[in-house]
Amino acid sequence: MTPAARLAAAASILDSIAQGRQPAEVVVKAWGQQNRYAGSKDRKAIADRVYKVLRARGRLSWIMGGREDGRALVIGSLATLDGLSLEEIEALHTGEGYGPGPLSKHERGRLAIKDSELPGWVEAGLPEFVVEDLKATFGEGWAAEAHALMAPRAPIDLRINGAVATVEDVEAELRAAGLSPEPMPWSPWGLRLTSEPPPNIQALEGFKAGRFEVQDEGSQVVTWLADARPEMTVVDYCAGGGGKTLALAQAMQGKGRLVACDVVQKRLDNIQPRLARAGVEAELGLLGQNGGGAEALNGEADLVFVDAPCSGSGTLRRHPEEAWRLKPDEVERLHALQVRIMGQAAKLVKMGGRLVYVTCSLLSRENEASLDAFEAANPGFRPVPVTPPWAEGPQARVRLSPGSTGTDGFFFAAYERGE
Numbered sequence: 526m527t528p529a530a531r532l533a534a535a536a537s538i539l540d541s542i543a544q545g546r547q548p549a550e551v552v553v554k555a556w557g558q559q560n561r562y563a564g565s566k567d568r569k570a571i572a573d574r575v576y577k578v579l580r581a582r583g584r585l586s587w588i589m590g591g592r593e594d595g596r597a598l599v600i601g602s603l604a605t606l607d608g609l610s611l612e613e614i615e616a617l618h619t620g621e622g623y624g625p626g627p628l629s630k631h632e633r634g635r636l637a638i639k640d641s642e643l644p645g646w647v648e649a650g651l652p653e654f655v656v657e658d659l660k661a662t663f664g665e666g667w668a669a670e671a672h673a674l675m676a677p678r679a680p681i682d683l684r685i686n687g688a689v690a691t692v693e694d695v696e697a698e699l700r701a702a703g704l705s706p707e708p709m710p711w712s713p714w715g716l717r718l719t720s721e722p723p724p725n726i727q728a729l730e731g732f733k734a735g736r737f738e739v740q741d742e743g744s745q746v747v748t749w750l751a752d753a754r755p756e757m758t759v760v761d762y763c764a765g766g767g768g769k770t771l772a773l774a775q776a777m778q779g780k781g782r783l784v785a786c787d788v789v790q791k792r793l794d795n796i797q798p799r800l801a802r803a804g805v806e807a808e809l810g811l812l813g814q815n816g817g818g819a820e821a822l823n824g825e826a827d828l829v830f831v832d833a834p835c836s837g838s839g840t841l842r843r844h845p846e847e848a849w850r851l852k853p854d855e856v857e858r859l860h861a862l863q864v865r866i867m868g869q870a871a872k873l874v875k876m877g878g879r880l881v882y883v884t885c886s887l888l889s890r891e892n893e894a895s896l897d898a899f900e901a902a903n904p905g906f907r908p909v910p911v912t913p914p915w916a917e918g919p920q921a922r923v924r925l926s927p928g929s930t931g932t933d934g935f936f937f938a939a940y941e942r943g944e
């Protein structure tokens with residue numbers, strides 16, 4: 526493919542991503558499968574362009590006068606991110622072969638805009654309401670946080686399954702497979718791999734045998750902070766794909782009762798093979814939207830772990846396309862759902878037991894605001910401060926972020942049920 530044809534392909538992939546809800550990775554892969562004439566170098570160049578644009582989408586759209594179509598964003602990226610001159614960009618837009626058509630007068634005009642004219646939120650590559658929220662939370666550090674949140678090449682973190690392997694064994698195993706694992710700063714059960722070149726984790730023997738799982742260090746840390754222990758009755762109330770269920774099972778050393786619940790049966794079905802691979806057991810329970818289905822556990826659990834549905838804004842470095850799907854209305858809907866779920870989950874906690882709230886969001890509306898509402902409606906639940914590994918002392922509400930802890934963004938708080 527010519528460089529111009531690659532640009533046209535990237536533009537059309539960006540349009541497909543914008544029109545649907547699928548992860549960018551899936552759309553990029555599908556394009557490669559449908560266009561077999563593209564060689565591996567073409568596919569890599571096209572994917573690089575797509576991700577480059579997604580990480581800077583707000584800025585590129587602003588440069589192009591608010592346009593959000595793939596063609597405009599790609600043209601903006603050539604000028605802003607690659608630093609090409611107008612002549613060089615025009616040479617790639619002749620309309621010949623499979624390349625994009627000539628620049629319009631408007632497009633040419635937009636390329637004359639100077640970067641120094643950009644408003645701050647545009648430069649951050651995030652929607653304006655997200656930047657306003659980050660400013661309120663991080664103060665002057667907001668720009669560094671926004672940058673880290675949208676930065677490319679997030680590492681691939683592994684959690685070693687302590688029931689069947691030691692960190693040292695797995696480290697040796699990964700080295701023998703030609704990889705370069707590093708210890709992780711906060712999680713005792715973690716090893717970190719670089720994402721370039723991307724390792725094929727699923728093909729590794731140790732993965733198939735359940736010696737390790739892929740799990741961001743932040744996700745590991747919030748699970749350890751929950752303090753699940755052997756012989757407890759633990760409910761993973763929003764178990765989803767089961768990533769944290771497995772980590773909770775590890776903390777319980779396979780002893781006690783672990784119940785994984787969700788409102789989506791298909792997600793529960795997907796947990797089963799992961800449990801089998803890790804050699805651990807959990808009961809699976811389907812919940813109704815109103816929390817029905819778990820009545821038998823009312824007042825029974827030592828620990829109820831609520832990994833609440835959220836915007837996922839803390840994981841944007843892994844899914845930059847989601848930044849532009851975030852909308853204030855949706856965040857508001859999630860806030861209300863989070864408060865409702867916490868109220869439902871609270872019923873399962875026994876006297877003196879613990880209720881834990883976790884999100885992978887950095888937005889205060891899904892974190893502080895949801896907990897403020899829960900606390901106001903549930904005075905019997907007392908905050909239990911915990912000490913994360915990087916902190917000097919206990920904190921009632923713990924925030925992790927790419928900029929501060931080098932992990933995905935997470936939020937954690939624990940409560941004890943009293944009278």
Ligand SMILES: C[S@@+](CC[C@H](N)C(=O)[O-])C[C@H]1O[C@@H](n2cnc3c(N)ncnc32)[C@H](O)[C@@H]1O
Pocket residue numbers: 762763764765766767768769770786787788789792812813814815816832833834835866
């Ligand atoms: C953040 S995800 C969970 C991720 C999972 N814990 C993991 O570590 O892989 C949130 C989950 O909450 C579930 N959910 C949504 N509404 C719910 C409700 N009303 N009660 C319980 N779970 C709910 C969703 O189906 C989704 O799987």
